Amino acid sequence: MISRYIAFSFLPFIFSTFAFAAKPGDLAPTCITEHIENGQTLDIANYKNKVIYVDFWASWCPPCKLSFPSLNKLHNELYKQDFEVIAINLDEDKNDALEFLQHNPVKFTVAYDGKGKCPSGYNVMAMPSSYIIDKQGVVREVHLGFNEDSINHIRKTVLTLLAE
């Protein structure tokens, strides 16, 4: 009898550690946020019929900084072919992100989500996390972290999805 109570008591502890991340094959979770510079609403759902690279980043994250020049280059190369990079900043202080962007200017879309609604929906497990979403709005690939070799793989996947 007591053992049943012990088991029951530990249920909240066990369930509080569960999480369901967006994975390849899932429909991209809803994500409505704002452009970092003008505050206009940005809805990921509006990018259907485009291949999008959704990148969750923060100014304090070294691999995020490493990824920006490569992503900017990829954006410049492929933006005319229905490809879009959407980098969603998750800094607690928006000014940190704006300062970062002054030192690391990019041409792709940068959004801000200080309250963490979008990463909660995607259940982001690491910084940076990125999701390649196809023209039908389905998550096709998930990347955790970023290193110098990552961009080649990302480019290959994006080109494959653009050709579909």
Added chain:
Amino acid sequence: MNLVLSRCLCLSSGLMLGACTPNIQPWERGILAKPHMSTQSNAIEASLRQHLLLSKEASSGGHNAGGGGCGCN
């Protein structure tokens, strides 16, 4: 009475343990990633201390965690 007491004890300890679950999300580690939040504020001194520990105690490792708190390494 004892049964009621033990049930209460079980429930309260379970609830308290639930509060211990680290619920800090990866994107909420900005403040933890700041240099002044490091337990080793002086890298050179930390290196010297590690060297002394290694030579005197014949032990190494386990002193801190790598990475900047971003959960990416």
